[in-house]
Amino acid sequence: xxxxxxxxxxxxxxxxxxxxxxxxxxxxxxxxxxxxxxxxxxxxxxxxxxxxxxxxxxxxxxxxxxxxxxxxxxxxxxxxxxxxxxxxxxxxxxxxxxxxxxxxxxxxxxxxxxxxxxxxxxxxxxxxxxxxxxxxxxxxxxxxxxxxxxxxxxxxxxxxxxxxxxxxxxxxxxxxxxxxxxxxxxxxxxxxxxxxxxxxxxxxxxxxxxxxxxxxxxxxxxxxxxxxxxxxxxxxxxxxxxxxxxxxxxxxxxxxxxxxxxxxxxxxxxxxxxxxxxxxxxxxxxxxxxxxxxxxxxxxxxxxxxxxxxxxxxxxxxxxxxxxxxxxxxxxxxxx
Numbered sequence: 076x077x078x079x080x081x082x083x084x085x086x087x088x089x090x091x092x093x094x095x096x097x098x099x100x101x102x103x104x105x106x107x108x109x110x111x112x113x114x115x116x117x118x119x120x121x122x123x124x125x126x127x128x129x130x131x132x133x134x135x136x137x138x139x140x141x142x143x144x145x146x147x148x149x150x151x152x153x154x155x156x157x158x159x160x161x162x163x164x165x166x167x168x169x170x171x172x173x174x175x176x177x178x179x180x181x182x183x184x185x186x187x188x189x190x191x192x193x194x195x196x197x198x199x200x201x202x203x204x205x206x207x208x209x210x211x212x213x214x215x216x217x218x219x220x221x222x223x224x225x226x227x228x229x230x231x232x233x234x235x236x237x238x239x240x241x242x243x244x245x246x247x248x249x250x251x252x253x254x255x256x257x258x259x260x261x262x263x264x265x266x267x268x269x270x271x272x273x274x275x276x277x278x279x280x281x282x283x284x285x286x287x288x289x290x291x292x293x294x295x296x297x298x299x300x301x302x303x304x305x306x307x308x309x310x311x312x313x314x315x316x317x318x319x320x321x322x323x324x325x326x327x328x329x330x331x332x333x334x335x336x337x338x339x340x341x342x343x344x345x346x347x348x349x350x351x352x353x354x355x356x357x358x359x360x361x362x363x364x365x366x367x368x369x370x371x372x373x374x375x376x377x378x379x380x381x382x383x384x385x386x387x388x389x390x391x392x393x394x395x396x397x398x399x400x401x402x403x404x405x406x407x408x409x410x411x
Contacts, residue, residue, distance in 0.1 A: 221257075335373075
């Protein structure tokens with residue numbers, strides 16, 4: 076069983092035992108449930124129950140008709156449905172947060188003395204963001220997308236916090252990766268200093284959560300400062316959901332073995348994140364022709380006839396990043 080494959084299936088909505096038994100079935104080939112239970116050391120009743128569940132969603136079925144050994148079925152149609160379900164969950168969370176924000180905004184309009192929610196505008200917005208981040212003790216979490224509060228791309232406060240042991244987790248929207256200067260001056264230095272970074276095609280809100288005491292959300296020169304309350308819990312939950320479904324970025328990973336160079340890993344990571352060829356070339360600081368030459372060299376070395384085959388090879392050989400944190404499911408890799 077490939078360890079990260081279990082995480083890929085779980086992030087799509089399968090339970091742990093369903094993911095593991097589906098992979099066991101892939102390894103064994105068609106097999107009666109009791110024999111699969113004996114081979115894996117599981118309870119036969121549990122195996123039959125899970126196989127029934129897998130059959131219900133289209134991932135398993137009798138190999139040669141009713142009563143024959145169970146076999147793993149092709150996953151593509153089911154994975155498309157599961158992916159859309161997770162996307163729908165994220166959209167529902169975004170809508171719920173918007174409704175919750177509006178409710179709290181109406182409440183704060185009635186009670187201007189409420190210290191839990193504060194609107195900060197103008198030049199003081201960036202100062203409050205920096206002040207709050209500088210006070211972090213254990214962890215800073217963020218959903219990152221332009222426009223930004225500060226004029227400079229570099230984040231010296233984050234680098235200082237990382238140096239003193241503050242954990243950073245960031246989910247970048249794809250728009251952030253389309254700015255080569257932001258990647259070079261912010262994302263790469265922070266990643267090399269220990270930031271854990273992931274990417275989504277789009278983040279639902281701009282968000283900075285410092286420890287478990289305060290959150291900042293907003294855009295341009297106006298931010299909403301939220302302290303411990305129901306809205307803060309909703310924002311923290313939204314970050315957790317985005318973190319679970321996002322793809323590890325891995326642009327700052329320079330630990331590649333001899334099979335792939337760090338620059339090639341960054342190329343694969345940017346393509347997997349959904350950037351266009353032109354955007355990837357700009358972020359890498361090379362011409363489109365040079366970027367294609369890098370890609371053709373990778374395909375030639377792996378024997379891949381197209382990008383999909385290259386993506387499969389990269390996944391099987393751990394060239395695309397997976398989550399290094401114990402207890403957190405890796406996310407699925409996507410075709411390049």
